[in-house]
Each structure stands twice: as C-alpha cells, then as structure tokens.
Amino acid sequence: MYRIGIDLGGTNISAGLVSDEGKLLYKSSIPTTRATDRELTELMAKFCIQIAKKCDISLDQIRSIGIGCPGVCDDANGVLLYTVNLPFKNTPIAEIFSKFIKAPVHLANDANCAALGEVVAGGAKGYKTSITLTLGTGVGGGIIIDNKIYTGFNHAAGEVGHITIHADGEPCGCGRKGCFEAYASASALIRESRRAFHAHPESLICELCEGDVNKINAKTPFDAKRQGDKIGTQIVDKYICDLGEGVINYINIFQPEIILLGGGVSKEGEYLLAPLREYVFKYSYGHDFLPRTKIECAVLGNDAGIIGAAMLD
Numbered sequence: 001m002y003r004i005g006i007d008l009g010g011t012n013i014s015a016g017l018v019s020d021e022g023k024l025l026y027k028s029s030i031p032t033t034r035a036t037d038r039e040l041t042e043l044m045a046k047f048c049i050q051i052a053k054k055c056d057i058s059l060d061q062i063r064s065i066g067i068g069c070p071g072v073c074d075d076a077n078g079v080l081l082y083t084v085n086l087p088f089k090n091t092p093i094a095e096i097f098s099k100f101i102k103a104p105v106h107l108a109n110d111a112n113c114a115a116l117g118e119v120v121a122g123g124a125k126g127y128k129t130s131i132t133l134t135l136g137t138g139v140g141g142g143i144i145i146d147n148k149i150y151t152g153f154n155h156a157a158g159e160v161g162h163i164t165i166h167a168d169g170e171p172c173g174c175g176r177k178g179c180f181e182a183y184a185s186a187s188a189l190i191r192e193s194r195r196a197f198h199a200h201p202e203s204l205i206c207e208l209c210e211g212d213v214n215k216i217n218a219k220t221p222f223d224a225k226r227q228g229d230k231i232g233t234q235i236v237d238k239y240i241c242d243l244g245e246g247v248i249n250y251i252n253i254f255q256p257e258i259i260l261l262g263g264g265v266s267k268e269g270e271y272l273l274a275p276l277r278e279y280v281f282k283y284s285y286g287h288d289f290l291p292r293t294k295i296e297c298a299v300l301g302n303d304a305g306i307i308g309a310a311m312l313d
Ligand SMILES: [Zn+2]
Pocket: 161, 162, 163, 172, 173, 174, 175, 176, 179, 181
C-alpha cells in the first residue's frame, strides 16, 4: 500500500507518493490557483488521482491521504477550520475528497507535518519526543510527543514562534511584543543587519551587500562574523542568545530527546549549533545532572511536510 502527502502552500501545492515506511517515492507540484476553497480542494483531489496514474498504481492501493495546511485543522471531522492567506474556512475537506477518492483523508498544520516528517524519516528518527523549530521568514515548528503531533484541545498548539523572549520587545505579527519569532527568525537577522547597515557604515555588512541594503539576507551577518567583523559578530552572538532562550524554554517545559532546527538559518550548521549548544547547556534546567537534549539540524528540507502529511494516520 501507498500514501499520498500534500503540502498546501500559498504559491504551490506539492504532493508526493510515500511508502508505508515513510520513503518519498515521487513528488510533483502545481500552482495554487486563485479559486474558492471548494475548487482548491477538488484540485488537490484530482492532483492525487494524477499522481497515482503517473506512478502506475490504482486508487485502491492508496491507504491514506494527508494534507499539511497553513492553518488550523480539525482532523477528526476532516475540516480545515481556518487558513492564513488562503480562502479556506470551515471547509469539509474529507467530504469533498470522498467524491473523488475512497482513501481516508487526514489534516494537520503544515509546520506540524514537517516536524512529524523529521520523526518518520529525518533527523528525529528514533526519538519519541522531539521539537522542530523552523527558522525562516517566521519561526514555525511542531511538538511531537510519543511520535504524535501535540495539537492541544482546539487543534492550534505548537505555535512555537509566539512565546515571549523579551517583554516589551520587538513587535510581532501576532499582535504581541518580544515574541521568539521576532528574534530567532531569518527576518530578525535581516532586520538587525539593516539597522547595522545604517548605524555602522564601517561594518563589513555594508561591503558584503555591495552597499545595497536590500541585498542583505540572513547569511550576511554570519559571513561578516566569519571574516572577523565586530558588528556581524555582535548580531550573530545576540541572535544565538535569543535563539538559545527559546530553545531553553522548550527544553525546560518538554525535556524532548532532540530539538531540530530547520529553515534557511539552519544552513549555517555547526557554526550555529556549536555556540547554541554551549549557551543552552549552560542555562537549561538540570543541565549538569540530567541527560541532555540533543540539538541538531533538520535534514529533510521541503520534503518533510509531504512525508509528515502522508504519515498522519
Ligand atoms: Zn508573536
């Protein structure tokens, strides 16, 4: 038997055929057209049929279909309750799918699916309790307890970017101030580097972006630090402390076996991980007498969401 995992994004719908062991066998994507929620759901169902055809399997060989959605899902009732930037609201996804395919449909938040994917086939394989933090435009992720996504009673748990790191700090898109996301995202690195660009024209940051503030990306301050630049070093060191504060909060609450970092910033690898571990193990609760949470990079990239969605049942 096979599974299909779908990653419903604002720009593209990516989907893949996945084995029962969680191996991604085939993947493809189509643009997310401007359409109603029902039309988009039908589009996803037809895309599944297309994938089965392309892979030369019958629809009876599909054990289940999972969809990672950018929003809040009620999996038990097959309803996508709410999405950000897409027109879904209380959409009966499972019911619409059933008109096209018999296989049961499961729903979960897309970042949660990526966290589950890492457990099934990625960096958290073999660990029952893990947290994945995706450091991108925002900070997303998922909390996995006993190999299952922790969703909370209302399906909205695991919004890992929105815990306060600095009271009365930088404004966050969620309406609060000082959220983890406002300090640990790639956007935060860019914001701080842009401020440095204006405040410290002598910094290597200005040279690395060729004098164009819009060319600054999350890698720029890391590159500056690597070349010994004082301002780049300050930005990165502060970033690592802020990231560390969030990681410590999650360790102190959940004591997961492993925390994975994904997203663009995680491409820094050990250059980020080594000082982060040092900071985290210095301040996390029970660090000197309890087994320590491992901190590593996520490995599946964009495939994590497809694999996790496919393995939802
Ligand atoms: Zn927030």
